[in-house]
Amino acid sequence: MKKIKDRIAKWSVLGLLAGVAATSLYAPTASAHGEKSQAAFMRMRTIHWFDLTWSKEKVNVNDFVEIKGKFHVFEGWPESVAEPDVSFLNIGIPGPVFIRKESYIGGQLVPRSVRLEIGKTYEFKVVLKARRPGDWHVHTMMNVQGGGPIIGPGKWITIEGSMGDFKNPITTLTGQTIDLEDYNLSNIYFWHFFWYAIGAAWMLYWCRRPIFMPRLLMTDAGRADELISSGDRKVAMGFTAATILIVIFAMSSANSKYPITIPLQAGTMRGIKPIEDHKATVAVKVEDASYRVPGRAMRMKLTITNNGSSAVRLGEFYTASVRFLDSDVLTDKTGYPEDLLAEDGLSVSDNSAIAPGETRTVEVQASDAAWEVYRLSDIIYDPDSRFAGLLFFFDAAGNREMVQIDAPLIPSFM
Numbered sequence: 001m002k003k004i005k006d007r008i009a010k011w012s013v014l015g016l017l018a019g020v021a022a023t024s025l026y027a028p029t030a031s032a033h034g035e036k037s038q039a040a041f042m043r044m045r046t047i048h049w050f051d052l053t054w055s056k057e058k059v060n061v062n063d064f065v066e067i068k069g070k071f072h073v074f075e076g077w078p079e080s081v082a083e084p085d086v087s088f089l090n091i092g093i094p095g096p097v098f099i100r101k102e103s104y105i106g107g108q109l110v111p112r113s114v115r116l117e118i119g120k121t122y123e124f125k126v127v128l129k130a131r132r133p134g135d136w137h138v139h140t141m142m143n144v145q146g147g148g149p150i151i152g153p154g155k156w157i158t159i160e161g162s163m164g165d166f167k168n169p170i171t172t173l174t175g176q177t178i179d180l181e182d183y184n185l186s187n188i189y190f191w192h193f194f195w196y197a198i199g200a201a202w203m204l205y206w207c208r209r210p211i212f213m214p215r216l217l218m219t220d221a222g223r224a225d226e227l228i229s230s231g232d233r234k235v236a237m238g239f240t241a242a243t244i245l246i247v248i249f250a251m252s253s254a255n256s257k258y259p260i261t262i263p264l265q266a267g268t269m270r271g272i273k274p275i276e277d278h279k280a281t282v283a284v285k286v287e288d289a290s291y292r293v294p295g296r297a298m299r300m301k302l303t304i305t306n307n308g309s310s311a312v313r314l315g316e317f318y319t320a321s322v323r324f325l326d327s328d329v330l331t332d333k334t335g336y337p338e339d340l341l342a343e344d345g346l347s348v349s350d351n352s353a354i355a356p357g358e359t360r361t362v363e364v365q366a367s368d369a370a371w372e373v374y375r376l377s378d379i380i381y382d383p384d385s386r387f388a389g390l391l392f393f394f395d396a397a398g399n400r401e402m403v404q405i406d407a408p409l410i411p412s413f414m
C-alpha cells in the first residue's frame with residue numbers, strides 16, 4: 001500500500017513539473033487576433049477591405065502611421081449581423097499601443113458612429129500615433145452595433161523608443177495647451193483619496209471602541225440608546241455638515257476654475273459620402289464554386305464578358321482579407337501582410353487577355369496556406385455555405401476594373 005502511495009506521489013510531482021515546464025516554455029505569438037475564430041461566411045460576406053496602404057512599418061514613440069484604404073459594404077449582408085446603420089471605424093490593437101489621432105471616411109472626420117449603406121464603397125484613412133514600444137499587429141476594423149467587430153487585415157508595425165517620452169498635446173478652445181496623457185490625473189487622485197480618507201475617518205471614529213459583542217449584548221438588553229453619546233451625535237452632525245459644505249464649495253470652485261465646459265459630444269453621423277459608383281465594364285458570372293475538404297484551395301468556374309474598350313486579364317481574387325494574385329498580371333507593392341498575400345495563389349485556366357466584346361469561361365483556382373491558416377476552410381461548419389469576394393481585372397495600361405462576385409460554395413469530399 002505504502003509503495004503505491006509513493007508511486008502516486010512521485011508521478012504526480014513529475015506530472016506537475018512537466019505541466020509547469022510545458023506551459024512556461026511554450027509561449028506562441030499569436031498572428032491573428034480574433035478574426036480566425038469568426039465564421040468564415042461572415043468574414044466573406046460583410047466588409048471587403050482593399051487598396052490598403054500603411055505609411056510605415058517601423059516608427060518611434062510619438063511618430064505617426066497612416067493607414068489608408070477602401071472598404072466595400074457587401075450587398076448580401078448576412079441576416080445574423082445587424083445592418084451597419086450604426087458603425088464605428090475602429091483599430092484593432094492590444095490596448096492603446098497607438099493612439100488614434102484622426103480617422104476619416106470619405107474625407108469626413110469620424111470620431112463618432114456613422115451610418116454606412118449596404119452596397120456602397122467608402123474611402124477611409126486612420127492616423128495613429130505611436131505610444132508603446134513593441135511589435136504590434138494593427139488591424140483596421142468596423143464595429144457594427146448589433147453585429148460586433150468586423151476585422152480587416154492586420155499588419156505588424158514596430159514601435160521603438162520609450163513610452164515615457166509619449167506626449168499627447170491638445171489645445172482647448174479656451175486657449176490652453178494640455179497633455180492628455182496625464183491631464184487632470186492629480187486632481188482625480190486628490191479627490192478620490194480625500195473622500196476615501198473621510199470615509200475611513202468616519203469608520204475609525206467608531207472603531208476605536210469595542211465593535212461587536214459588547215454592542216450586541218447591550219442592544220439585546222434594551223440599552224441601545226446608551227451606545228450613542230451626545231458627543232457622537234455632534235461628530236455625526238459635523239461630518240454631515242462638512243460633507244455637504246465641501247461638496248458645495250468644491251463644486252463652485254470647479255465651476256470657477258473651469259467656467260467653460262460642454263457635454264459629451266455624441267450622435268451617429270449620417271450622410272457619409274461613398275465613392276461614386278462606377279459601373280464595371282467587365283461582367284462575371286460564377287457558374288459554380290467548390291472547395292476540397294480538407295484542402296487549401298477553392299475553385300470557381302467563371303464566365304467573363306469584357307464590355308470595355310481594352311483587353312483585360314484577371315489579376316486578383318480577394319476574399320476575407322486574403323489576396324490571391326496571378327503574378328503574371330499583378331505584383332503587390334503595398335507591403336500587404338505576408339500571411340494574407342498569396343503572391344501566386346491565383347491560377348486561371350486561360351488568362352490570356354480577353355478582348356473587348358469577348359466572353360470566355362475559365363476555371364479559376366485560388367490556393368494558399370492562408371485558406372487553412374485563416375480558417376476559411378471552416379466554412380464547412382457554417383450555416384450558410386456561400387462566399388463573396390472581389391475580382392480585379394487589369395488592362396495592358398494597368399487600369400483596373402473591380403467586380404464583386406457572390407455565389408454558393410459547395411464542398412467536395414471525394
Ligand SMILES: [Cu+2]
Nearest residue numbers: 032033137154
Ligand atoms: Cu492581429
